[in-house]
Amino acid sequence: xxxxxxxxxxxxxxxxxxxxxxxxxxxxxxxxxxxxxxxxxxxxxxxxxxxxxxxxxxxxxxxxxxxxxxxxxxxxxxxxxxxxxxxxxxxxxxxxxxxxxxxxxxxxxxxxxxxxxxxxxxxxxxxxxxxxxxxxxxxxxxxxxxxxxxxxxxxxxxxxxxxxxxxxxxxxxxxxxxxxxxxxxxxxxxxxxxxxxxxxxxxxxxxxxxxxxxxxxxxxxxxxxxxxxxxxxxxxxxxxxxxxxxxxxxxxxxxxxxxxxx
Amino acid sequence: xxxxxxxxxxxxxxxxxxxxxxxxxxxxxxxxxxxxxxxxxxxxxxxxxxxxxxxxxxxxxxxxxxxxxxxxxxxxxxxxxxxxxxxxxxxxxxxxxxxxxxxxxxxxxxxxxxxxxxxxxxxxxxxxxxxxxxxxxxxxxxxxxxxxxxxxxxxxxxxxxxxxxxxxxxxxxxxxxxxxxxxxxxxxxxxxxxxxxxxxxxxxxxxxxxxxxxxxxxxxxxxxxxxxxxxxxxxxxxxxxxxxxxxxxxxxxxxxxxxxxxxxxxxxxxxxx
Numbered sequence: 001x002x003x004x005x006x007x008x009x010x011x012x013x014x015x016x017x018x019x020x021x022x023x024x025x026x027x028x029x030x031x032x033x034x035x036x037x038x039x040x041x042x043x044x045x046x047x048x049x050x051x052x053x054x055x056x057x058x059x060x061x062x063x064x065x066x067x068x069x070x071x072x073x074x075x076x077x078x079x080x081x082x083x084x085x086x087x088x089x090x091x092x093x094x095x096x097x098x099x100x101x102x103x104x105x106x107x108x109x110x111x112x113x114x115x116x117x118x119x120x121x122x123x124x125x126x127x128x129x130x131x132x133x134x135x136x137x138x139x140x141x142x143x144x145x146x147x148x149x150x151x152x153x154x155x156x157x158x159x160x161x162x163x164x165x166x167x168x169x170x171x172x173x174x175x176x177x178x179x180x181x182x183x184x185x186x187x188x189x190x191x192x193x194x195x196x197x198x199x200x201x202x203x204x205x206x207x208x209x210x211x212x213x214x215x216x217x218x219x220x221x222x223x224x225x226x227x228x229x230x231x232x233x234x235x236x237x238x239x240x241x242x243x244x245x246x247x248x249x250x251x252x253x254x255x256x257x258x259x260x261x262x
Numbered sequence: 263x264x265x266x267x268x269x270x271x272x273x274x275x276x277x278x279x280x281x282x283x284x285x286x287x288x289x290x291x292x293x294x295x296x297x298x299x300x301x302x303x304x305x306x307x308x309x310x311x312x313x314x315x316x317x318x319x320x321x322x323x324x325x326x327x328x329x330x331x332x333x334x335x336x337x338x339x340x341x342x343x344x345x346x347x348x349x350x351x352x353x354x355x356x357x358x359x360x361x362x363x364x365x366x367x368x369x370x371x372x373x374x375x376x377x378x379x380x381x382x383x384x385x386x387x388x389x390x391x392x393x394x395x396x397x398x399x400x401x402x403x404x405x406x407x408x409x410x411x412x413x414x415x416x417x418x419x420x421x422x423x424x425x426x427x428x429x430x431x432x433x434x435x436x437x438x439x440x441x442x443x444x445x446x447x448x449x450x451x452x453x454x455x456x457x458x459x460x461x462x463x464x465x466x467x468x469x470x471x472x473x474x475x476x477x478x479x480x481x482x483x484x485x486x487x488x489x490x491x492x493x494x495x496x497x498x499x500x501x502x503x504x505x506x507x508x509x510x511x512x513x514x515x516x517x518x519x520x521x522x523x524x525x526x527x528x529x530x531x532x533x534x535x
Contacts, residue, residue, distance in 0.1 A: 008343045015340040016355070019362050019416060022373035025383060029376060037376055039383045079275040086271035098272060101279055108287060109474035109517055111490045112510040115497050119507075120286035135282050142275065171267070200366040202477045206494065217368045217477075224372060224481065233376070236369040243364050251357065259360050260425030 023240065030233035037230050048234040055231065060212075061219040064133075068215065069198040072137035073145075073191055079138070080145035081187065085179070087146070088153040106143045110203025113139070118207040129210040136204040141194035148193060148258065152186025153179075185253040192246050193258075291514065294507045305508040315492075319512075322488040325404055325479075326472035329411040333419045333468045334461065336412070341423035342453065345430075356424060363417040371481040374410045375401060378482070402484025410478040415471050419464035426460030427453070455531075462528045469524075470517055489513060 025039050032038060033045035052058055083102060087095065105113065114136065122132045156179065164174040180187075205215040214222075224232055250256075294305050309315050344355045362370060377383045378401040385397040400406050430453060438448035479488040487495065489509060497506035 008339060012340040012343040012355075015336050015416070015420075016358060018336075019413065020358060022370065022377060022413065023362060023365065025376060026369065026373040038381075038386075039376060079278055082271040083275040086268055090268060092265075092268060098276065101276060101284065104279070105283060107517070107521070108283075109470075109490070109513050111474060111476045111493055112290075112513050113283065113287070115493060115506055115510055116286035116290040117282065118497070119503065120289055121282055124289075139279065139283050142279065196364050200364075200368075202367060206476065207497070217366060220366075220368045220372075221477070221480065224368075224375070232372055236366075236372060239366055239369055243366075244361065247357065247361060247364055256353065256356050256360060257425075259363070260356065260421045260428075 026233050027237050027240070030230050030237045032230045032233075035229055037228055037233060048230040049238075051229075051231045052235050052238070055223075057214075057219050057223075058216065058235065061214050061216045064130075064213065065199055065216040068133050068137050069195050072134055072141055072198055073194055075134070075138040076141035076145045076194060077187075077191070080142050080190075081149055084146045084149035084153060085175070088150050089158060102146050103143050105139050110140070110201070111206075114204040114207040117204065122208070129208055129213045133205065133208040133213065133215070136208060137198045137201065140201060140204060141198050144194040144197055145190045148190035148254075149183065149186055151258065151261075152183040152189075152254070156182050189250050189253040189258070192250050192253075196243065196246055287514070290507050291511045294504070294511050297504065305504055306512075309505065309508050309512070318487045318489055318492050321404055321486065322473060322490075325407050325411065325488065326469050328408050329415060329472045330465055330469045332408070332412050333416050334465060337416055337419035337423060337464070338457075338461070341420050341427055342457075344420070345424050345427035352424070352428070356421060359417040359420045362413070363421070367414060367475075367477040368481070370414060371410050371478045374406065374413065374482055378406050378409065401482065402486065404483070404486055406482040406484075407479050407486070407488070410482040411472045411475060414475065414478055415468040418467050418471070422464035422467065423457060423460045427457055430456045458531050459528060462524055462531070466521055466524045470520055473516060473520070474513060 029037050029039050029041055030048055031044045031046075032041040033043040033047065034041075080102075083098075087099060087102070117132060117136050117139075121127055121135055122129060127135070160182070161174055161178055164178045165171070169177065200217060201215070202217050202221070205218050206221075209215075209218055220232055220235065250258075295301055295303065297304060344352055344359075347355065375382070379385070380397045380399070380401065382401070384400070385394075388394045389397065400409075434452050434456075435448050438452050439445070443451065474490055475488075476490040476494065479486075479491050480494075483491065490513070493506055493509040493513065496502045496509060
């Protein structure tokens with residue numbers, strides 16, 4: 001019995017070595033003082049971290065990525081929070097169909113969405129690439145906002161809202177003063193999860209590039225095609241640090257159960 | 263009054279998604295059946311009769327299938343182990359599984375370029391201990407894609423399975439054993455069937471994810487195309503939008519067929535829902 005458990009523990013350990021090993025290796029290589037990516041590195045230096053800030057395109061596309069993820073997040077909140085509230089609060093005809101529409105961006109392959117948006121949002125609707133990028137990212141963030149907000153609303157006791165309403169508060173006032181404060185941590189978690197989803201997106205962004213417009217992940221892909229120096233490794237470490245901080249905050253806000261629930 | 267309120271809450275989101283997602287997708291699908299104004303299925307015939315295209319579809323299916331199987335084989339025992347741990351240790355291991363999932367796929371695929379490259383970590387290690395004479399050609403092959411995708415999707419199946427397995431009442435296992443079932447029989451008769459919903463959902467996520475993943479094949483697959491890189495290539499490099507739309511439609515159909523099939527299997531295995 002004990003023996004079998006040791007075997008299973010060792011197996012699990014190896015699975016985690018496989019999962020995390022590559023990320024640890026990439027972190028080590030980022031400190032390489034030479035010009036070639038290698039593990040273990042030949043010494044220690046910050047030069048590739050400094051190089052990130054010298055590559056203009058990284059800075060520029062980082063700005064674009066930040067803007068698109070933040071502005072898109074705001075748009076997705078404005079569209080998604082009312083929808084999540086309506087879907088959780090009320091019973092009505094056609095609810096299933098609406099649910100399906102709001103979840104559809106998760107079901108349709110990202111690369112297909114990106115292409116279809118290029119074809120219609122950019123070409124047929126004739127919107128600028130930057131607008132297309134923002135719209136595309138809003139679309140992919142919406143289901144995450146709706147899902148996380150709906151899940152925190154499912155823990156909210158709507159009797160409290162009824163009480164406020166019966167005491168004479170208006171619907172909108174009640175939402176902002178009673179409902180919203182109760183699901184605040186869910187909303188912040190939704191913002192963070194959606195942000196990561198958008199910031200790391202490749203499938204949509206890869207179609208939405210044009211003169212002077214591109215996002216950081218796409219710029220990284222282009223860079224890797226032409227260079228094999230440790231700059232990307234250094235940039236990866238910075239991105240992983242941001243991811244770790246986000247994850248820590250999400251865990252504090254609502255635990256990690258969101259990820260294990262299906 | 264109440265209905266009006268509902269409209270105000272739901273309409274903006276519905277209009278937005280209809281305009282920017284539903285119409286583009288439906289129009290993309292519809293466009294594959296028309297060329298120069300008349301109805302045609304020529305695009306599909308062209309796609310399906312070209313051995314080069316079929317090879318891409320075959321590679322995609324093969325890579326996705328192997329990825330799913332390996333994810334199950336690695337993920338199932340690990341998830342079982344994690345689900346039996348105390349809350350603290352379980353939390354840490356779950357966090358360690360979720361972290362790579364939230365990390366950029368560019369970063370994760372790039373890390374395998376460092377490992378699998380011709381002068382990469384794997385080759386230099388194997389060469390230095392004398393296990394191989396000349397470097398293995400792994401990077402830019404389907405094998406590299408599979409490794410990258412297993413790495414990409416393994417956390418997904420682990421967190422899904424742990425979520426299901428931690429809800430299995432440990433007393434059920436004890437009951438089975440006290441009634442004379444061996445450890446293995448108890449596992450097979452109790453844990454396996456009760457984990458089935460998680461296993462199926464996890465497998466759908468991995469299989470569909472692998473079928474449609476773009477970044478990993480683009481970085482690790484080299485010239486070896488899969489269907490998603492082929493779509494990109496047709497749309498952007500070759501500028502053949504009709505063919506790109508045909509591929510997009512095929513991808514949507516495959517995705518929905520897979521999801522539908524697995525849902526059907528899930529219902530059959532677990533009729534109570």
